[in-house]
Amino acid sequence: MPLPTGEVIGILGDNLRLRNSVLPLPTKVATKWTEGLGLPHGGRTVLYTGLMYQLIPYIEGLVKAQIKMGDSWMGKYTGLGRKVNRYVNVSAFMARPSAEERARYDQVPINVVHLLRKAGVQFGALYEDDLYSGALAYDLGLDEIVVEHAKKVHAVFKKRGVKTVITIDPHTTTMLRSVYPKILKGYDIEVKSYLEVLAEKGFGSNGHSPRQLSGDVVIHDSCVFARYEGVVDEPRELLAAAGVTIRDPEYTGRQTWCCGGPVESLYPIKAAANAANRVAQLRAAAPDCVTMCPMCFVNLSTAAGDTMRFKDISQYLREAYAS
């Protein structure tokens, strides 16, 4: 089935414009990870998810639907029509991950909360105002829609008195740190990934990890962290100080090989082929792999099946520094 590229992009853009996310999530789902953590609402410094980890179980569900169709998960979606989607959030009917699946990804921001607290960082959260950054729409060239969305995100920061944002994933980091200053006037928010914050706090030096880990792990650098944002040394320092032996695959650091995730919404077969190539490179280095981006995690772990084990870096770090 040929993929209607323009229709797919149109639906993603409509969702961002009308529902503040390319794949809208119920507020209850988006904020579930905050429960019981006692995070202040807003404040000068906030932890910002950009919904990336919360979105992953939904994307996984849509990808499973795609495999049944033999083409893009968006193919079925577009068949229902862009016009219908303007009035009804069609994606809500296509992927319904279980509470257990959602909890697995919610664990990442929870890990980060514990790590930042251990580092002595004072921060709040934006709860229902923690909006998607617009990353995929920007990549697809929906500039006008992204500018309008970025204004909403910036307005939230101003309303809540936010000066510094701590991000988790690379896509939200680059949008808030490198793209928004180009497309918004007067945007002066300081943005750091939690990996950078922990490294600055000295967690990458020996002696901070109360529980030393062991074993070899192959590191998969995110393209966006490594080549867009220059985040290469921090994860290595943090993992090494935690006792992990890092193995580099054939392409690594600033020369990392993409997981294929960026084209999954339009060309999932091409994305899967690329992920399979990357998995072969990673598997040659070690059977356990550490990722630092939810898109990388889902694409690579799906391609690997049970031939490798994948963990988000926050799991290793929490185990070592904040368990």
Add this chain to the structure above:
Amino acid sequence: MTALVNPGLATELNRFDEFNADACMNCGVCSAICPMGVDVEVRKLFRYVLLGMEEQVRAQTENVFSCLLCKMCEENCPAGVHIAENVRTLRHHIVLTTFGLGEG
């Protein structure tokens, strides 16, 4: 082969002074190392733009949207071409002119 040309295409795309396809010196490193092995060579795509061959650019829509924007090519480009941003700018152009999207 005949082609209608838009001599102002490269200028139109350079709204924010970031579209620098003219820096490409045709060495082919980008194509050689592309993880996706994208069918059309980036240098050829940029040449179409510089020559104003808009139809040829549009004919490459799938290739333009198959790019991962991973910057592997850009990291290794000896001429400092902003390859990922150039491709993203082409997407924006196609979104507006071919798909009629953008304003919602």
